[in-house]
Amino acid sequence: MQSRRILIAQGGGPTAVINQSLVGVVLAARGVRDVDLVYGARNGVRGIVNEDFLDLAQETSHNLELVANTPSSALGSTRDKPDLKYCQEIIQVLQSHQINHFFYIGGNDSSDTLRILSLEAEKLAFPLRCIHIPKTIDNDLVGNDHTPGFPSAARFVAQAFAGANLDNASLPGVYVGVVMGRHAGFLTAASALARKFSDDGPHLIYLPERSFVLEKFLADVKEVYQRLGRCVIAVSEGIHDESGTPIASLLAETIERDDHGNVQLSGNGALADLLCEEIKSKLHIKRVRGDTFGYLQRSFAGCVSDVDQREAREVGEKALQFAVQKAHNGTVAIKRSGSYSVNYELMALDVVAGKTRVMEDELIAASGTDVTEAFHQYLRPLLGSGMPDSFRLRAEAVAKLRNKAG
Amino acid sequence: MQSRRILIAQGGGPTAVINQSLVGVVLAARGVRDVDLVYGARNGVRGIVNEDFLDLAQETSHNLELVANTPSSALGSTRDKPDLKYCQEIIQVLQSHQINHFFYIGGNDSSDTLRILSLEAEKLAFPLRCIHIPKTIDNDLVGNDHTPGFPSAARFVAQAFAGANLDNASLPGVYVGVVMGRHAGFLTAASALARKFSDDGPHLIYLPERSFVLEKFLADVKEVYQRLGRCVIAVSEGIHDESGTPIASLLAETIERDDHGNVQLSGNGALADLLCEEIKSKLHIKRVRGDTFGYLQRSFAGCVSDVDQREAREVGEKALQFAVQKAHNGTVAIKRSGSYSVNYELMALDVVAGKTRVMEDELIAASGTDVTEAFHQYLRPLLGSGMPDSFRLRAEAVAKLRNKAG
Structure with a gap:
């Protein structure tokens, strides 16, 4: 040779x-x-x-x-x-x-x-x-x-939602985090590994493997918000309606396409802002915040x-x-x-070559807004060592005195 | 007692x-x-x-x-x-x-x-x-x-821009990162500590301590883009025109105010999207991406x-x-x-009580779009140990052969 x-x-x-x-x-x-x-x-x-x-x-x-x-x-x-x-x-x-x-x-x-x-x-x-x-x-x-590349990005998403959940718990409201992934929801699903306690967010996860219906979304958010007084939501940038039209492009005034004909989904905050506006106007919740993780999730140093x-x-x-x-x-x-x-x-x-894997059905919960235990088992070892952990105060509430005294 | x-x-x-x-x-x-x-x-x-x-x-x-x-x-x-x-x-x-x-x-x-x-x-x-x-x-x-709290958030911002700069270098274009800070630019200025090599971004930094003039901004971006073929920009959410009106509120259709009468600046991607649209339409640069760091910068776990x-x-x-x-x-x-x-x-x-410190003049470069060495000396020790570092390939270019051969 x-x-x-x-x-x-x-x-x-x-x-x-x-x-x-x-x-x-x-x-x-x-x-x-x-x-x-x-x-x-x-x-x-x-x-x-x-x-x-x-x-x-x-x-x-x-x-x-x-x-x-x-x-x-x-x-x-x-x-x-x-x-x-x-x-x-x-x-x-x-x-x-x-x-x-x-x-x-x-x-x-x-x-x-x-x-x-x-x-x-x-x-x-x-x-x-x-x-x-x-x-x-x-x-x-x-x-x-x-x-x-996926495990590190998944780790970023999990750490980001772990922090966003703690932030949302301290100043309650609705938080929407938009995650990369045009057709495959794996990275958005990684947000589930942010949870530790049973009421931790993300409470709802929207994947491109399932059609997105705005009315259903608003009903889901309302249910969580009424139950917990807050709601943390992970949304894939690739969510689309039943016809396959990206939700992001339904509102974008000017649509940018790349050389492959794909709509530009990352690099702007339109989807998060749209969803937040819907929640504010339809559910009348005042504190609604949206972040688009954007390029941070694939390039954050450290x-x-x-x-x-x-x-x-x-x-x-x-x-x-x-x-x-x-x-x-x-x-x-x-x-x-x-x-x-x-x-x-x-x-x-x-x-x-040229093929696209999406999340297998057994990784997605029947509700369509969560992942299964199989997904947790799949992803957990990939995130690597030294994941940050979170702890809560466990002290008991003090008896109220004012009414007695007053 | x-x-x-x-x-x-x-x-x-x-x-x-x-x-x-x-x-x-x-x-x-x-x-x-x-x-x-x-x-x-x-x-x-x-x-x-x-x-x-x-x-x-x-x-x-x-x-x-x-x-x-x-x-x-x-x-x-x-x-x-x-x-x-x-x-x-x-x-x-x-x-x-x-x-x-x-x-x-x-x-x-x-x-x-x-x-x-x-x-x-x-x-x-x-x-x-x-x-x-x-x-x-x-x-x-x-x-x-x-x-x-500032040093850890500053560390997030520096690490985020270090990664965004590397990402932008590999797929050149314009990148705008919007950072928290209504009146004080310290956190936005922390982006400067992302730099290692002389052509590293952020190449431009816009602080609320200086009035923002859109025409000047576009001229600044054009100059950097023509020189380097790319441009990474750090922008404070609090940038405002000479009258003090936030640039973000100039475009927001519905303005949300908190109980203190402050316009809501975080929790939406409007400012980044506005600036990106201006760059695309006025400078005719195709690849323009904007991220709003939002809540990640204050609550990212880890x-x-x-x-x-x-x-x-x-x-x-x-x-x-x-x-x-x-x-x-x-x-x-x-x-x-x-x-x-x-x-x-x-x-x-x-x-x-009730007072607000802003960046001292000696921390801001005369250009108004960068920080001084005094700011580097001020912030560097606060970021703590174990900051990620970046390295480049140093190999020399290979002589071209095709024209000779053909």
Whole structure:
């Protein structure tokens, strides 16, 4: 076999641990004798057509370890979703540099890019090995128990709702927190792990896996508010009516779409504000507050799951091992093997490419506004060690004296 | 002297460390021989007129330590700002229970309540000792180097912008983060401590201490975007035009006001969305995203400054000591005594009551869109230990080959 010439890139939305996977590939490649070069492409596939490469052989292992612990894509990212012509350009550049291994760290769009690329390379008889390394906070890749990046984002969401619940308990009212996730509700569902005491919020959870009916929503909020005097609500940005129309877009005056035709859901507070206005005007509750977690949930510096860090590193290392040990393209998948441990497998690219996993029915409560115990068991080990805990005063109430005295 | 009967309450917006102060008083009181009882009032002054007390003598010191480390007000809080009649009701209840010490943990409104209460008690010859324990994420109490709660919120803001900057660097565009602070810009200014490399964001910081001019803002953003290809902006929710009208209220269709007549600035995403729309439409930049940090910044579970924890505990303990050692009312103030160490003083209530500190001129850069080195020196030690750090790839670019080859 000819010597290995490796290119790595990062695509799509960044995560807290995406650099772990990058560094996993780079450090593992250093231990392989027939590796000639390891390049990184700036800004995903965009950096390939621009021939914008970094020579990662120049990186010290110490700096790589520091970069691994830095959130967001160190190589830069892109939202480009290459068509056939774009993929042909990519192949031209790879041929110029005699690159024969391409590792792409990304979500379903990135795996689909690799699928197209691998077919085109085969057609041209260009010996290119394409390995997809999973990453997405949405946790929406099929064939995976979960995806790197999701556990840390889930931890942020759980910690955020733990705090929001305590804040709401001290100054009661209604609180709406809007969480990322266009089609898959996993990240919104993670809010359930904020609860400790039986009356803790979130009291209601709205997922894109279930149709959103405004009247039902208002009735749910009213019931909780009457029972507890307060209500904490987790809402996915992707909630939609029965026709599939996003609730966010029902009110947005100008709708921004990305290159994939998707409505922009994050980066504005419209959905939270809409829901708060409905609650104020229809239920006549005065203190109603809404937060859109926005970019904080995927890029907050200093909220990371150690399990996620370890696994994101391992999928990178395994990707390199699979490339060396197996003679085909593929995507590295995480399989749960114990409670809690995982194995990694190399699956065919078209198992995940362009497909979207959503929450399985057994993870969603019959009410449609909560998760099941199975979801708790699924997510709990992923959040990692050192989760903050909350405690309450337990002292008894003092007998009233004023009326007696007065 | 008669035996001491102590009541503690928490007022205003909760913080990450407000329970440290509560526990500081309670545990210190356990070491004082003539303390008869230690009660906590639920929901601030509201819980006093409702005679809604907990007997804190029943708390184990172990549970108190756990509560101290739990964010948000464990006793509950209130936005009530008592008038004279309300204060007379408070005094009636205190008299019923023969309570002769009242410790109120809160901001300038809470200290003003204590001022009114102490004058009324004096008039009635009711021997009530009123001690104010400072707390506010806004850092707007005069006479204090800084206030407990601010360092942890500032840490959240710095970590949030550190992550948002990395996210923005990987997928370039304009990012607007809106931070709490009606009159004082300290918390927004804390975003400056997110920077490490010279091109790191936030690139622009807008504080309520300076009038906001939309045309100037757009010109500032345009300049940064043309220079760096991206722009990260920190904006205080309290920015206002030259007449003092909040920018947020210029666009809000329905304005909600609290009992103090203040426009509701937090709990909706209107300001961020307004600014993003202006940037998109006037500067024709496509990728513009806005986040409103909202309640996350004051209640996120798991982002706390250890310096803040320690000091919030100490102001509680000192409050109790001052009550025992000094024969007058007052507010506990934090004074910086070294780099970095603090002392505590008991100042007269009217030094802080109802007054608002804003950022001193020497902390704000001449440009009006940044802070000075003096601000960095002021804030850096408050953020505490273990701040996340960020690192970059340092490898050199690879020479382009395609044109040569083609």
